[in-house]
Amino acid sequence: MKKLLVSGLLLIAGTWAPLATALTLENPYQLMDEVAQSTFDRLNNEQQKIKADPKYLRTIVREEMLPGVDVRFSAYRVIGKQLNDTTAEQREQFVDAFSEYLVVTYADALAAYDDQTLDIGTGQVTDEDKLVSIPVAVLEPNKPTIQLEFKLRKNNRTGEWRVFDMIAEGISLLSAKQGELSGLIRQKGIEQVTQELHAHTNKPVTPLERKE
Numbered sequence: 527m528k529k530l531l532v533s534g535l536l537l538i539a540g541t542w543a544p545l546a547t548a549l550t551l552e553n554p555y556q557l558m559d560e561v562a563q564s565t566f567d568r569l570n571n572e573q574q575k576i577k578a579d580p581k582y583l584r585t586i587v588r589e590e591m592l593p594g595v596d597v598r599f600s601a602y603r604v605i606g607k608q609l610n611d612t613t614a615e616q617r618e619q620f621v622d623a624f625s626e627y628l629v630v631t632y633a634d635a636l637a638a639y640d641d642q643t644l645d646i647g648t649g650q651v652t653d654e655d656k657l658v659s660i661p662v663a664v665l666e667p668n669k670p671t672i673q674l675e676f677k678l679r680k681n682n683r684t685g686e687w688r689v690f691d692m693i694a695e696g697i698s699l700l701s702a703k704q705g706e707l708s709g710l711i712r713q714k715g716i717e718q719v720t721q722e723l724h725a726h727t728n729k730p731v732t733p734l735e736r737k738e
Contacts, residue, residue: 549594551686554658554678555648557594558689562644562662565590569636580731583633591632596679596688597625600700603690606708608716616716623723630727637731642666656680658687 550556568586569576576582601624602609602617609617647661657679664672677691677700691700710719 551594551684551688554651554680554687555646555660557678557687558646558660558662558676561591561594562646565636566642566644580637581633583636583731584629587629587632587636592625592629594688595628596681596690597621597628599679599688600624600690600703603700604704604707605711605716606704608708608711612716616720620716620720620723623720623727626727627723630729630731634732656682659693 549560565586568590572582572586576586598621601621604624605612605617605620612620643665645663645665649658649660651658657677660676660678662674662676664674672694675693676689677693678687678689680687691698693699707719710722714722
């Protein structure tokens with residue numbers, strides 16, 4: 527399961543993302559397609575720069591992905607029941623640290639990129655829809671197809687869609703991170719966990735293991 531989630535991160539990195547150019551945030555299906563296309567185009571076109579400096583992957587993640595992710599919503603879900611026991615300043619610091627934590631996680635996943643292609647589900651949403659699940663298949667020659675499902679939510683205030691979770695074989699990435707970090711927040715406090723997340727972002731890029 528860990529290997530499958532790692533493989534899935536290759537795609538989430540191509541979907542939890544804002545582009546350097548404007549994203550179509552009003553349509554979740556178009557958002558997924560634009561982000562994936564832009565991210566994987568850069569992976570293909572900038573391999574020389576990536577090989578010279580693997581940390582450049584983090585630049586791609588920041589530029590092509592983060593604005594398409596509802597980082598604040600995800601971070602607040604990770605904090606969980608402790609949210610009401612935190613100050614506004616503590617929450618902002620945690621959101622910033624969690625954002626960089628995602629950058630490092632996705633950069634490590636993208637370091638394993640090897641000419642995968644994507645098949646992104648299509649569909650329509652109505653004005654009343656607030657949540658949508660989009661199936662995505664990761665295709666690679668001579669390897670099993672990885673089936674994923676991305677969860678997007680519509681912001682009630684702005685009307686914009688962003689990704690907040692990925693499901694692989696029934697396992698929610700958001701729930702997994704919530705289980706991992708909310709317990710630490712309860713034990714150590716949000717400020718200590720924020721510091722640990724920042725420390726994690728200083729490590730070198732480490733390609734994550736792919737499923738054979």
